[in-house]
Amino acid sequence: MTATEPRETRIPDPIDLDAAEEARLRAAAGIAPAPIAHPGAEYAGFEMVGIPDRPPQTDRERELYTLEEGEMLVNMGPQHPSTHGVMRLVLKVRSEVVTDLDVVLGYLHRGIEKLCENATYTTVLTYVDPMDYMSGMHNEHAPALAFEKLYGIEAPPRAQYIRALVVELNRVFSHGLMMGFLALDMGGLTPILYSFINRDEIVDMLSAISGQRMLFNFFRVGGVNFDTNDEFLSRLGTWHSKQLKNLKDNELLITDNEIFKARTKKMGIISREDAISLGVTGPNLRASGVPFDVRKAHPYPPYRDLEFDVITQANGDVYDRYIQRIAEIKQSMSLIEQIMDKMPHGPVQAQVPGIIRPRPGRAYAAIESPRGLYSVYAISDGGPNPYRFRMRDPSLITLQVMPKLMPGHLIADTMAVMASLDPIMGGVDK
């Protein structure tokens, strides 16, 4: 190439070539220039992915994806760091304010219900662990109760108390992590580290009794797998003596923080009526002032003998949901004390064959998981595996409040509100 030849200073972009060609053809035919398909598409340089490339299937979908002047769609997730798993939120925003929202699920769907219908009753309890991975013990509790009801047996008293003990420990670590994640989603990086220190102590303790850190596989139809052992009890004693102090430290770090208060009070308020109508359960429902706790409403075995009150809050905002979690951690601590005092002696497992074949029938068992009412509806046809195994996961139902809650809030508050609802995607997507 010599200096006399004209030199192109830049390589032409193929997109531009097409556009120039189209503009030339349009000009030749006397047609107006093509309008830009979506505002911002020209700048972004790629096709907008928020709007589905198919006709809307329902009224609601048409309403959501019809943009008015000044509105745009923002796609949050599925790989967003603070969507608590693999979940996609389509936000319709006007400048910085959310006007509508759609929750798109299914990225983690594993068909656990179908898997369980093809497993024997005893092996179902291993499949449900990874569902709501923050509360594996609760996941196993409800199926175990339902299958016992189907089979017509009851766990021995000591097994029932051990169940209640591990379940309450699991609740403490789940609520403790929620406190950390809530602060993390609003930009506070420190509390999550302390939450994880506390959580690891409990997880080590549960590992000492069950042999696993997260996917415990501890419950059996008719009892639990192991009795308590020395390592578990010594870890429990050490942890229990300092847990309230740890909790206080965490509270000092988060609860009294002015920024935290400013961003959570009067934010994401769920009214009492909305909470009932939308099926919100657990701490989120009690934070809205409805005293519903399955442990009181339909007490399953050890909770009939334990003393506790249903705690409620008044306002139902993000701050109240956070305070509710702290109150429930303290309540669980007192329950653990009572359980240790009243723990009876005896066997931890009833005599149950490896493959059980319950008589044809139906059973429903519900428990209070850290996220709310977790229930199992099992149908037996007399065979070795459940004919129908249905799980009602509280986080899935709780997520329905998001489109109700978010209009009028800022984009940045979406994450705070969602963290306060504490959904776990493993459970949501089943």
Added chain:
Amino acid sequence: MRLIGERFPDVVSSLWTDEDTVEITIPGARNLEVLRTLRDDPELAFWMLADEAGVDYGPGVRFEVVYHLYSDLHPAWLRVRATVDRDDPSIPSITGLWEGAMFHEREMYDMLGIIFEGNRDLRRLYMSPDYKSFPQRRDFLLPDDAADSPAAGVNPLERPETWDLVRFANLGPLNPLADAGALPDASAVVADPAGDQPEGSPVEAGETDADASRPR
């Protein structure tokens, strides 16, 4: 139980109980009337919809939509089994009574193909929108059941185009990892590869890689 017998004399024959559940069976078309009475009658006051599940009793038999209700006044769960014709699976939606039934009904539509009349948002919940099968039907066979032939209209190995994850891998615009410099730089490499640039040619004043990537 006595109250239920008084309110719905024609369903008494289906009353059934176990240790903590009372169960009635109703035809699917009556579900709105029965559930509204159960919720709004002050003596019954089943204010909470605990669960709504779909059950498939096999080809040629029936579907069932099973509601579990809770009331402070009664010590038992109330289970209402609403039967649905399997060949014409449709039942009135109860989202007008409890908005929280929405995700339950979307899941049942997704997994069993039951149509809920009056539901404003009856989309698939878990599977992608262009998926055709209903995985929790009894005649949906898992791929390893090779000895069984799939039933008509059900393809267990179906793989919709939208499962191509490339469509959904959207980094940003609000992803904190996609910082402002990264994306223009990446596109600049594609649009302006160094090999095509004449060697030794001076870059024009004021023109940087970032400028090259900006739309012209």
